Amino acid sequence: xxxxxxxxxxxxxxxxxxxxxxxxxxxxxxxxxxxxxxxxxxxxxxxxxxxxxxxxxxxxxxxxxxxxxxxxxxxxxxxxxxxxxxxxxxxxxxxxxxxxxxxxxxxxxxxxxxxxxxxxxxxxxxxxxxxxxxxxxxxxxxxxxxxxxxxxxxxxxxxxxxxxxxxxxxxxxxxxxxxxxxxxxxxxxxxxxxxxxxxxxxxxxxxxxxxxxxxxxxxxxxxxxxxxxxxxxxxxxxxxxxxxxxxxxxxxxxxxx
Numbered sequence: 001x002x003x004x005x006x007x008x009x010x011x012x013x014x015x016x017x018x019x020x021x022x023x024x025x026x027x028x029x030x031x032x033x034x035x036x037x038x039x040x041x042x043x044x045x046x047x048x049x050x051x052x053x054x055x056x057x058x059x060x061x062x063x064x065x066x067x068x069x070x071x072x073x074x075x076x077x078x079x080x081x082x083x084x085x086x087x088x089x090x091x092x093x094x095x096x097x098x099x100x101x102x103x104x105x106x107x108x109x110x111x112x113x114x115x116x117x118x119x120x121x122x123x124x125x126x127x128x129x130x131x132x133x134x135x136x137x138x139x140x141x142x143x144x145x146x147x148x149x150x151x152x153x154x155x156x157x158x159x160x161x162x163x164x165x166x167x168x169x170x171x172x173x174x175x176x177x178x179x180x181x182x183x184x185x186x187x188x189x190x191x192x193x194x195x196x197x198x199x200x201x202x203x204x205x206x207x208x209x210x211x212x213x214x215x216x217x218x219x220x221x222x223x224x225x226x227x228x229x230x231x232x233x234x235x236x237x238x239x240x241x242x243x244x245x246x247x248x249x250x251x252x253x254x255x256x257x
Contacts, residue, residue, distance in 0.1 A: 006032050010048065017055060026055035030071070033078075042082035049075030050091055053098075069098030073111060076118070085122035089115050109167045109253060116156065116165040123153040162245065169249030176214065176242050183235045184210040190228035194221055214239040 013028035033048035053071035076091035092115035099107040127149050159165055163172045187206035191198050201209065201222070209222045213232055216239060224232045 006035055006044075010051075013051070013055070017058075022055045022058045026052045029055060033075075037078065042078045043084060046075045046078035046082060046084065046087065046091070049078060050094075053094070057098075065098045065102035066104065069095045069102060069104070069107065069111070072098060073107075076111075076114065080118060080121075083125065085118045085125055089118035089122060092118055113165055113167040117160065120153070120156045120160060123149060123156065127153065162242070163249045166249050166252045169246055169253055172242060172246040172249055176239075176246070179235065179238060179242070180210045180214050181207065183214075183231055186231050187224070187228050190231070191225055192228065193223040193225050198225070210235065215243070 009028050009032045013025040013032070016022075016025035016028065029048045029052035033045045033052065036042075036045035036048060049071050053068045053075065056068050056071070072091050072095035076088045076095060079085070079088035079091055092111045096108050096111035096115060099105075099111060156165075161171065162175055163169060184203060184207040187201055187210060188203055190200075192201050192205075192209070193199075205222070209224075209232075211217075214235055216236070
């Protein structure tokens with residue numbers, strides 16, 4: 001099918017929407033998208049798939065949420081293939097909303113996560129594109145760029161690693177264990193006060209103290225001194241936020257059922 005034929009199909013589908021024939025319009029957009037996918041024109045395929053989903057969404061009184069969601073999700077994947085990550089993020093979000101209306105919690109969770117990840121990719125891509133456009137000009141990381149690009153990118157990347165935007169609570173557990181082990185290794189390079197004696201802890205003792213300090217259980221037989229005291233404060237402060245995040249993510253993901 002040549003480009004002119006695809007354009008004609010899109011125009012016909014647009015006319016059908018004007019005639020309130022949403023089902024027929026959605027099918028035409030879907031046919032055009034499939035042809036564009038085979039030709040590797042992912043940007044136009046994403047638009048056609050999104051238009052197909054939007055057409056079906058206009059059909060009132062019919063339970064088409066799952067079909068709409070799958071079309072939005074497929075459109076988002078095509079947008080990602082064409083490197084239009086901002087558009088992909090929006091389409092994944094629409095898919096998540098439709099899946100939620102269809103009570104498909106697993107699909108909602110996955111699309112919500114993909115929406116956040118697509119936006120993170122957009123921030124990275126946009127930052128490097130800005131540098132590429134101004135490759136002959138010295139890049140100045142002024143306050144505007146830091147506020148609009150660097151801080152959001154750091155925030156969303158940290159959220160992805162820490163708890164998968166609320167949809168990957170196992171990452172919080174892994175993050176916590178890594179932090180506990182890292183602090184334990186650092187503790188072995190410092191000293192503790194134990195029974196009126198200054199000791200240099202071995203890895204087992206340091207891990208025990210690190211775990212109890214992180215979870216706020218407390219290890220009263222060991223008291224950090226010097227450099228270890230600073231590490232203990234940072235670890236305890238981190239535990240205040242990481243443990244509630246894990247509980248929140250666990251509830252967010254599993255109590256939907």
